[in-house]
Amino acid sequence: MSQEPWTIERIRDALGNPALAQRFLLEINRAPAHQLLNVFARWERIAKDTLSAVERGRSIAAAEACGERPAEEWTDATDRVLTEAERIRTRGAA
Numbered sequence: 854m855s856q857e858p859w860t861i862e863r864i865r866d867a868l869g870n871p872a873l874a875q876r877f878l879l880e881i882n883r884a885p886a887h888q889l890l891n892v893f894a895r896w897e898r899i900a901k902d903t904l905s906a907v908e909r910g911r912s913i914a915a916a917e918a919c920g921e922r923p924a925e926e927w928t929d930a931t932d933r934v935l936t937e938a939e940r941i942r943t944r945g946a947a
Contacts, residue, residue, distance in 0.1 A: 859893075859897045859900070861878075861881060861893075863900070864877060864893075864896050864897055864899075864900040865877060865878060867900035867901075867903055867904050868896075868899070868900055868903060869903060869907070877896050877899075880892055880896070881893065881896065
């Protein structure tokens with residue numbers, strides 16, 4: 854992962870999903886001054902988690918493509934993720 858400082862642009866790019874990036878930009882632009890750091894920190898964490906998940910997924914996919922088991926233990930969380938995605942779509946993410 855890059856050691857560059859986190860910026861609004863870097864967070865937007867790391868999110869990967871245009872709708873999620875738009876939501877981030879709306880939140881950061883509408884946040885009152887006293888809440889800017891909290892909003893930024895929350896989205897920075899989300900961006901870091903997203904990049905980490907992408908990196909882990911690529912590692913798992915590369916191992917499987919070579920007929921190997923992933924180097925780390927992992928659990929298929931598809932059902933949990935789909936349930937959470939549906940919750941977010943119906944109620945909003947926090």
